[in-house]
Amino acid sequence: MxxxxxxxxxxxxxxxxxxxxxxxxxxxxxxxxxxxxxxxxxxxxxxxxxxxxxxxxxxxxxxxxxxxxxxxxxxxxxxxxxxxxxxxxxxxxxxxxxxxxxxxxxxxxxxxxxxxxxxxxxxxxxxxxxxxxxxxxxxxxxxxxxxxxxxxxxxxxxxxxxxxxxxxxxxxxxxxxxxxxxxxxxxxxxxxxxxxxxxxxxxxxxxxxIDYLGTFLIASVATCFVLVASLGGTTWAWGSAQIIALAVLGAVLLVAFVAVERRAAEPVLPLKLFRIRTFSLVAVISFVIGFAMFGAMTYLPTFLQVVQGVSPTMSGVHMLPMVLGMLVTSTASGQIVSRTGRWKVFPVAGTAVTALGLVLLHQLKESSSTWQMSATFFVFGAGLGLVMQVLVIVVQNAVSYEDLGVATSGATFFRSIGASFGVAVFGTIFTNRLEDKLADALAGQQVPPGAGASELAADPRAIAELPPPLRPSVLHAYATSITDVFLYAVPVVLVAFLVSWFLREDKLRGSVTAPEPSQTLASNPVERSSHDEVARALSVLGSREGRRHIYERITARAGYDLLPVSSWLLLRIGRHGMVEPARLAETTPVPLRAVTEAAREIEGRGLARREGLDLLLTDRGAEVTARLSQAREESLAELLGDWWGPDRPTDLIQLVRELTSELCGSDAERPRTPEPRGDHERPAAEYPHRH
CATH class of the missing domain: 1.20.1250.20 (MFS general substrate transporter like domains)
Known part of the structure; x- marks a missing residue:
């Protein structure tokens, strides 16, 4: 340390x-x-x-x-x-x-x-x-x-x-x-x-x-209920003492978890979040999406390898259309929401398309063509992608600044728990149906030793040892056992479809932008602080600050009639004390012609003066630059909406100031001698280094 x-x-x-x-x-x-x-x-x-x-x-x-x-x-x-x-x-x-x-x-x-x-x-x-x-x-x-x-x-x-x-x-x-x-x-x-x-x-x-007890209890609750879903009806009967005991233990631990979280100083999952309607609804939808996505992804390779007879490598290739559909719609929906501010259509449409995808997966047979499977996988993946990206945006928009980080990870937490349940439930249904269907397929048939229903269920490779007349019925048993699982998942996804209609489409804050895929494709929650979440969102917005219309807005807000590129140049001089226009054009995406035009304008208006090849601010230029910088800070603050209220936290104020300062320059324009900490707060005249 x-x-x-x-x-x-x-x-x-x-x-x-x-x-x-x-x-x-x-x-x-x-x-x-x-x-x-x-x-x-x-x-x-x-x-x-x-x-x-x-x-x-x-x-x-x-x-x-x-x-x-x-x-x-x-x-x-x-x-x-x-x-x-x-x-x-x-x-x-x-x-x-x-x-x-x-x-x-x-x-x-x-x-x-x-x-x-x-x-x-x-x-x-x-x-x-x-x-x-x-x-x-x-x-x-x-x-x-x-x-x-x-x-x-x-x-x-x-x-x-x-x-x-x-x-x-x-x-x-x-x-x-x-x-x-x-x-x-x-x-x-x-x-x-x-x-x-x-x-x-x-x-x-x-x-x-650290909420060690809360973390242990929520993990124990999830484990108990997943064990019930996984072992019930397979290892133990649903009415057996073991399954009942596990269910009761899970319920008791859940009550204990709620009691502990009420008193915890920093609860792992704050219960107050569930008083926010949007968060509660998103938690349900996230759970269902995880349930469907990971349940299907776990059993589709078994269908492809055992039923379709493709190699393990080719089963991975066959899965690509699903991943492609997920990535395309996830990226597109996030970008559309960030640009338009409208989002409710995506969870509604996404859950509907996911349900349709599961119905199509249920239709697959051992005789299904590659094109049919690819189209089906793409539809299913596209439905998942429409929902996943948007749920994080919706949750971030619904909570106060102090709960931003934990609410973001909370949405992914429920999808992860749903994934655990989905894999377990899909497995229980598959296992239960497989042995029964294999037994029916082999009934009255001359079966070789070691190729009974239980042996075929335990080792799919044993199918290759069966006489050719028996294989089609056994493969059909495997196919229907897997595809029936997808049909059982349809009602669960339809619950999410109904729940999504009750989401209230509140106006998005300007800083609520599409999160990176690590928050939407990951199965486990990526926990970051509220400060980190806002820094990420504003840095994404800040990376677009070079666009002309942003500088037009800043210039107009400051009350000047300068060219946007002139405002940009003044902010850089203010940031570094002096700037060489030719070198600036080499180290930024702004062309030399535009930089030269801006330099002429600010010189002609008496906002900057020459010293050799460098431009320095005049007293009047320093005043204009300060106002532009303030306008830029106000523009960033405006993006935060009600988070930038009278009681805004100190770290949020500091973050906006830090971003405002940093966005006025780039690494390539930094002084050759490292600036001491806090130099961005010094007057321009105190910067002695060339740029």
Whole structure:
């Protein structure tokens, strides 16, 4: 900790000039950590049929996915707050080590219970990798740059959605399913070494009262109910003492959780959020979307490999239309909402299209063509994408500033819990129907030894040993068992469709913009503070500040008739003290002709004077620049809507001032000699360095 504290006043501290190469290398290491955790949410699905064939336990297949989801979801709030309290670098390294240990153990697992336990350990580390990598960006990158770098993390999530099924199938087919886990080891070791060498961040002074009990209770509640959904009707009868005991225990723990959260200083899930109608409705919709998405993604590879007879690698290729539909509509809906401010149509349409997609999935047969399957997968993915992006925007818009961070992670939390339930429930329905249908298909038939209904259900590879006349009926049993699962999910999604009609379409704040895909594609909640959420949103808006109409608005607000590019040039001179126009044109996207025109105007009006090749502000120019800067700050504040009220918090005021100052310049225009902390508050005449 001493090293991390000592960097608080070094050039590595946030907001001060940093070596760009060092930042990029550190970001690369963070991206590797994010890649590991994100990949393991999707890479296992295409390997599951092979894993089950080797280890047995088709009735526990869902828990290979569920264990990871539950552990990563429960751990996320703890990782976030412990990182604030004890320094994120060491916590990030610990998360990598835990994840790699879990991966290695998963690779050597000899039976299904071992694999499930090791997947939970892997998920514990994976939750830390996602939340800490996102938070560390805020430690090493200035607010106006965060939108750019956090966009890279979104790209990683998008890429893993595509690469996960492909890589899982490739490793399973050409190496072994165990390489699905072993591949994490070399990547993780590289990330660990790079983080140790180049990541230097200050320790956080933020102190938290961590809600350990609340975290334990909510994880226990989810586990109990998921166990009921997973084991009921399969391992134990629905009316058995074990299932009833689990259900009662879950209910008791839920009551205890509510009681604990009422008194917790910093509750893991503040109950006051449920008094906000929009949050409660979004929680229901998020739960259902997670239920449908991960339930389908887990069992579609089984349909493709067992029923359609495609290879594990090709099953990943067949899944791409679903991922493509999700990415296209998710991106498009987020952008449309950010531009128009209208959003209610998307959750309504998205849940309807998702329900339609499930109906189409139910229609698939062993004889379905590739084109039919691709179109069906695309429709299903498009429906999910229409909803996912918008739910985060809606929640952010509905809560007060102080609850922004926890409400954002809360929406994803419910989707993650829904995902756990979906995988478990889909698995129960599939397992229950499979043995019955296989028994019916084999009734009265001459079956070879070791190829009974229970053996075929436990090991799909046994189908290849059946006599040719028996295979069609067995494949049909497998096909209908899986596709019936999708039909059972339709009523659940229709509940979300009905709930979405009750959402109230409040006007969006200007700062509520489309979040990066890490918040919408991830299965576990990415917890950040309210300050971090607003910094991300305003940095995205700030990255568009170079557009002409923004400067027109700032100039008009300040009451001047300057060219927009002249206002832009004055703000840069005010930021750095003096600017060389020719060099400025080389280091910014503004062409030399426009910069020259602006320089002539501000010189002609007496707002700037020449000193060699540089432009400096006159006294009159300094006054105009101060007014322009104030107009810019007011424009940013206006985007915050009612968050910028009389009782606005100090950190929000500081953030707006910091962004206003930083948006007046770029890294390429910084002084050659690093500015001391606080220089942006000094008068222009005190800047001695050339630009």
């Amino acid at each position: 001493a090293q991390e504290v000592s960097t608080a006043h070094s050039p590595s501290a946030p907001g001060e000039p940093r070596n760009r190469r060092t930042v990029l290398v550190a970001i690369g290491a963070l991206l590797l950590g994010m890649l590991l955790a994100a990949l393991d949410q999707t890479i296992v699905a295409t390997a599951l049929p092979t894993i089950v064939s080797e280890l047995g336990g088709m009735d526990h297949l869902s828990w290979v996915v569920t264990a990871y989801l539950l552990a990563s979801t429960a751990a996320t709030p703890l990782w976030g707050k412990l990182g604030d309290q004890y320094g994120r670098k060491k916590l990030f390294q610990a998360a990598i080590v835990i994840f790699l240990l879990g991966s290695a153990l998963c690779g050597i697992a000899q039976n299904m219970p071992q694999l499930i336990a090791f997947r939970a350990l892997q998920g514990l580390g994976g939750g830390g990798l996602i939340v800490l990598s996102m938070a560390i960006v805020g430690d090493i990158v200035a607010p106006r740059e965060r939108g750019r770098y956090q966009g890279l993390f979104g790209a990683v999530f998008g890429a893993t959605s595509v690469l996960g099924p492909l890589l899982g199938g490739f490793f399973t087919e050409h190496l072994s399913w165990r390489w699905v886990f072993y591949i994490n080891l070399p990547i993780g070791v590289v990330a660990l070494l790079v983080v140790a060498a180049v990541l230097h961040i200050p320790a956080r002074a933020t102190r938290h009262t």
